[in-house]
Amino acid sequence: MDEKLSKALEFANYTRTFEDQRRLLKERYFDSLVFFNSGGQFTVSKELISFVNLLLEKETASVLLDDNDNPVMIDNLQLFYDNIINLYFQSSNEYHTKLHELKTKRSIEKLVEYE
Amino acid sequence: MSKGFLLIAQNNGSNDYVKQAVYCANRIKQFCPSASVSIITNSVRYLTDNFQQDIFEHVIDGINLPKIVNNRIMFDGALSNKTVQWNNVGRDLAYELTPYEETILLDTDYIFCNNLLEKCFNSVDDILMYKKSEYLGSTGTEEFDRCADTSIDFYWATIIYFKKTQKAKVFFNLVKHIRENWIYYNNLYQINSPNFRNDYAFSIAVHTMNSMSQGNYVGELPGKMYYIKDQDFLEKINDQILTFLVGKKDHLGEYTILTTQDLNVHVLNKSSLERHIE
Numbered sequence: 001m002d003e004k005l006s007k008a009l010e011f012a013n014y015t016r017t018f019e020d021q022r023r024l025l026k027e028r029y030f031d032s033l034v035f036f037n038s039g040g041q042f043t044v045s046k047e048l049i050s051f052v053n054l055l056l057e058k059e060t061a062s063v064l065l066d067d068n069d070n071p072v073m074i075d076n077l078q079l080f081y082d083n084i085i086n087l088y089f090q091s092s093n094e095y096h097t098k099l100h101e102l103k104t105k106r107s108i109e110k111l112v113e114y115e
Numbered sequence: 116m117s118k119g120f121l122l123i124a125q126n127n128g129s130n131d132y133v134k135q136a137v138y139c140a141n142r143i144k145q146f147c148p149s150a151s152v153s154i155i156t157n158s159v160r161y162l163t164d165n166f167q168q169d170i171f172e173h174v175i176d177g178i179n180l181p182k183i184v185n186n187r188i189m190f191d192g193a194l195s196n197k198t199v200q201w202n203n204v205g206r207d208l209a210y211e212l213t214p215y216e217e218t219i220l221l222d223t224d225y226i227f228c229n230n231l232l233e234k235c236f237n238s239v240d241d242i243l244m245y246k247k248s249e250y251l252g253s254t255g256t257e258e259f260d261r262c263a264d265t266s267i268d269f270y271w272a273t274i275i276y277f278k279k280t281q282k283a284k285v286f287f288n289l290v291k292h293i294r295e296n297w298i299y300y301n302n303l304y305q306i307n308s309p310n311f312r313n314d315y316a317f318s319i320a321v322h323t324m325n326s327m328s329q330g331n332y333v334g335e336l337p338g339k340m341y342y343i344k345d346q347d348f349l350e351k352i353n354d355q356i357l358t359f360l361v362g363k364k365d366h367l368g369e370y371t372i373l374t375t376q377d378l379n380v381h382v383l384n385k386s387s388l389e390r391h392i393e
Contacts, residue, residue, distance in 0.1 A: 027341070068240055
């Protein structure tokens, strides 16, 4: 096989693996953003954080709709807010770190950490 | 209120579901140390003679479960397959047989790598299932969006959270009715599957309980159902890091390597799974 073509195919395999690993990192990130409170299931998002922050200006407790549209009474809104924002920072920082690590890996073996 | 995981292992001549169940239970205990796990199996003697049974809080004899043996082509990678006998009937009886008030019923070929599912206990919903799924290969997941091109939304029966409530009882009874009249429902919903499949029966039940429409009778489990197909391989298990070889689209027999970390994965290649849990 032509050397240029061989290198191109090798690089294509690398980029495919890189994109797969990046996609799976993102999935792991979304999994880590699920927060459970009072029987409700909440995926932490920028919108949820902003909305709860807004509610806190007027309320100490409130009903929130969870991921399955169940109305869930949150008795301590401040604690809920602290928990979701901590989870958001923790998960986002870890995602950032892992993605940065991934970008520095220059071979398929290193991308998938296969020994 | 009692809570726990429930596994159903019905051995056939080709796959050792009891062995898978023991492995699955150990993984559950690893990531959810306080969790209780029970098993329904038609091979109680085999389990007690060959494996540590103290991993299970309850061992429930499933010898009297209905026996409808389907023949199914099961792949082991893209280039190898065999026809196996497959007894998948009885999942709808989990409601009656579970020893728990809150149960997470799951397949034995599901590899735990985190404790996300355990957090579903105490849910405000009576029934939770996966609807969203993600194939670990990057060729898309359209095949599990709907039961067939012209049919209803697809729900995975791989994992079902349910409470002992009237709502869940009605739901499971309906699934049983669908199973007993499978030929009719198979045609009605244009599924055209020669074999009974739990995913389809539960999907039909969800659709029916939602007044033949879409709705919230069943809530969604957190995250997505991640899976590999039976044409792919599980290559390595290193604690919560799993390595897979997934088939390249349009390149039969060629694979791409990928790893997951902290993601629970449903491994449809059961032979590949069994090679790693010796």
